[in-house]
Amino acid sequence: MPNTLFGAQPLFTIATWNVNSLKMRMPVLLDWLEKHKPDALALQETKIEDHEFPTLDLAIAGYQAVYAGQKSYNGVAILAKDMPDACDYGLPDFADEQKRVIAATVNGVRVIDLYVPNGQSVGSDKYEYKLNWLAALHRWLGEELQKHEKIVVLGDFNIAPEDADVDDPWRWEGRILFTDAEKAAFHRLLELGFVDAFRRFPHPPKTFSCWDYRMNAFHKNRVARIDHVLVSPALVPKLTAAMIDVAPRTHERPSDHTPVVISMEN
DNA sequence: ATGGTAGAAACTCTA
Numbered sequence: 007m008p009n010t011l012f013g014a015q016p017l018f019t020i021a022t023w024n025v026n027s028l029k030m031r032m033p034v035l036l037d038w039l040e041k042h043k044p045d046a047l048a049l050q051e052t053k054i055e056d057h058e059f060p061t062l063d064l065a066i067a068g069y070q071a072v073y074a075g076q077k078s079y080n081g082v083a084i085l086a087k088d089m090p091d092a093c094d095y096g097l098p099d100f101a102d103e104q105k106r107v108i109a110a111t112v113n114g115v116r117v118i119d120l121y122v123p124n125g126q127s128v129g130s131d132k133y134e135y136k137l138n139w140l141a142a143l144h145r146w147l148g149e150e151l152q153k154h155e156k157i158v159v160l161g162d163f164n165i166a167p168e169d170a171d172v173d174d175p176w177r178w179e180g181r182i183l184f185t186d187a188e189k190a191a192f193h194r195l196l197e198l199g200f201v202d203a204f205r206r207f208p209h210p211p212k213t214f215s216c217w218d219y220r221m222n223a224f225h226k227n228r229v230a231r232i233d234h235v236l237v238s239p240a241l242v243p244k245l246t247a248a249m250i251d252v253a254p255r256t257h258e259r260p261s262d263h264t265p266v267v268i269s270m271e272n
Numbered sequence: 273a274t275g276g277t278a279g280a281a282a283c284t285c286t287a
Contacts, residue, residue: 026287027279051287053280078280079287124287132286164287218287220276228287262278262287 018272020046022160024263028052048119052081074105086112100142116154120161140191157238167192171231200236203248244270
């Protein structure tokens, strides 16, 4: 059950983390769960088939899981202290073999875990797929708002929505993850009523969630805040904190993404 | 300025 501080409201903490291979990241993931003990954690890029999912190791750590995985690419999962309920898979009315969406109810909160397509390069087939995918997501989330009051939409959005979300907006201009069409798609989700939880709280400038593995090679390349936690209007006044935990990037074999964590009154 | 590195898996693709 959610953490409780003496004399305070019980808090519900939920996080998102693109782990870039669950198998590779199990040691650091288990360390992180032990340290932070979130009530729920949404994972992306698990890159593991369902029959290989490490349910036992996670159960020993105190976490139940629902998951939708595939070999080599993509894959999403929701871990929670209490068993996630009413699980849904994929975007409705959008045929997609890629495992990028899983939704479940945790402690009365509808948790929607996303691994938004990367888009590869502007004008590519994958870019068009990304924009179509985001349009289908927008339609679905509009419907979900009619069904659920408490919704958290979180994951790797592969979009840096504002200038403050990249290291150098001038250099990023027009590049993948930072095009006008991608930013507009993100802002259309906010127009539905969702709120970017991270921006409800002050943070140091240049707080990012993802850095390209190649950034030290030639020049700094692709450092951005592309992992997000959106909350439905009913949850906005309940938010108590939002942070990006950069600690796991100091691990010996880090993911290229760091966890984003929010807490709210339960 | 079209490289670079990490991961999975297969000798290439994705990010």
